[in-house]
Amino acid sequence: MGSFWKKIADGMKKTRAVFTANLQQVFQRGGALDEAFYEELEEVLLTADVGVETTQALLERMKALARERGVSEAAEARELMRAAAAEVLARASAAGPRAAAASTNAAAGAGAAAAATNAAAAAEPRVILVVGVNGVGKTTSIGKLAWRQTRQGLKTLVVAADTYRAAALEQLAVWAERAGADLIRSQSGADAAAVAYDGVRAAMSRGAQVVxxxxxxxxxxxxxxxxxxxxxxxxxxKALPGAPHEVLLVLDATVGQNALSQVASFREAAAVDGILLAKLDGSARGGVILAIADRLGTPVRYVGLGEGIEDLADFDADDFARALLEPLGAGGE
Ligand SMILES: Nc1nc2c(ncn2[C@@H]2O[C@H](COP(=O)(O)OP(=O)(O)OP(=O)(O)O)[C@@H](O)[C@H]2O)c(=O)[nH]1
Ligand SMILES: [Mg+2]
Structure with missing residues (x-):
């Protein structure tokens, strides 16, 4: 837990240096939990890309918590805010059975119904489809995800169904190599759906566990x-009934509130199961994670915290609430 927390806290350094530090100033001003206090807090939340609706929801929740707990001092507001933020973030980690299976192995991924026929299920790969707007971090995140799978001893195969650019293929090839995963590629310009189909069939014949x-x-x-x-x-x-088992939409944390507008269309086109919020390390306005958790109703599964193969964290509401609210240097175990 210690190193995991450190990864999140370090990865969110920019947000912590700005957003968390600004929050600290509000919390430290002393005095009563009055309207003036909440107005200052509101301003900080809005500038950190928490968004209007989510900011209001957080403030209302804090006020309710303050009443419940009989708290009236600004000095105690940080704990109220942490609790309110954790509640909002927990909405994003309410994972359904499909999502819950994602980080386990292929057999478990097939779900409870197939659990009795584990042997058969294990022969079928778990297929993850990664989608998103240009440049958000899809290919990089696939490298990180693939590495996670191979580290667990799962035979993993990545499929280059971005057939528009030769460079995209090369980039995925580099990540596959780093991650120790197999790569299925085709000529650039090939039909993306055909490549995806061939990829899954190849994975099945090679006995891959994750695609x-x-x-x-x-x-x-x-x-x-x-x-x-x-x-x-x-x-x-068609290649494998039940596939894709998980559709991950990658969002770029540095574009802030704009990320939210991308979700509806992708949901409609490809039944998104979960969100991977990339580049959270590159944003000083990491408050957007609160807006995503509050507004989207799609669970956040992973968070990208850098360009390295290890820079991916599972999303955990309490850890992230803590990372947003705890001042730099505090709790840094
Ligand atoms: N700091 C940081 N950079 C990231 C992260 N994820 C991706 N990047 C960088 O973002 C840039 C774009 O990443 P890609 O993985 O190529 O994005 P993509 O979505 O595959 O892009 P297209 O295929 O062109 O749509 C690269 O420079 C990555 O190194 C992250 O979590 N943190
Ligand atoms: Mg790409």
Whole structure:
């Protein structure tokens, strides 16, 4: 737990240096928990990309908690805020059975119904489809995810279904090599859905346990490309009934509130199961994670905290509430 906490705390250094530090100033001003206090707090939350609705929700929750607990001093507000933030973040970690299975092995991923036939289920790979807007961090995150799987001893295969650019293929090849995963590639310009299909079939014949499909970045407003995503999704299910077992939407934390507007279209095109919030280390306005947790109703599964292969953390509401609220240097075990 110690090193895991350190990873989050270090990874969120920019947010902690700005957002957390600004919060500290408000909490330290002393005096009563009055309207003036809440107004100052509101300003800090808004500038950290928490967003209007989520900011109001947090403030209301803090006020209710203050009444419940009989708290009236600004000095005690940090604990109220931590509790309110943890509640909001917990909404994003209410993972369903599909999502809960993601970090376990392929057999468990097949779900309770298949658990009795473990042997059969284990022969089928767990298929993860990774989608998102251009440049958000999909390919890098796939490298990190693949490495996690291979470290657990799972035979992992990544599929280069971003067929638009030769460079995209090369980039995935480098990550596959680092992660110790196999790579399925095709000529650039090939049909992405066909590549995805071939990838899953190849994974099945090779006995891979996990397949991660990379896709080209696409704007949520581009109808043709969104239709292509729907096709990729459908074709995966033809290659292996039940696939994809998980669709991860990668969002870029540095674009703040704009990330929220990307979600609806991707959900519609590819039934998103979970969010991977990349580049949280690159943002000083990490408050956006509160907005994502509060507003989207799609669980945050992972958080990207750097460009290295190890810079991926499971999302945990309490850890993240603590990282947002605890001043630098405190609790740094
Ligand atoms: N600091 C930081 N950089 C990241 C993170 N994830 C990705 N990046 C960087 O973001 C840039 C884009 O990453 P890619 O993985 O290529 O993004 P992509 O979504 O695959 O991009 P396209 O395939 O072009 O749509 C690269 O420079 C990555 O190193 C992260 O968690 N933290
Ligand atoms: Mg990419």
């Amino acid at each position: 991660i499909v990379d896709t080209a970045g696409r704007l949520q407003t581009n109808r043709n490309l969104m239709a292509e995503l729907t096709k990729i999704h459908r074709v995966l299910g």
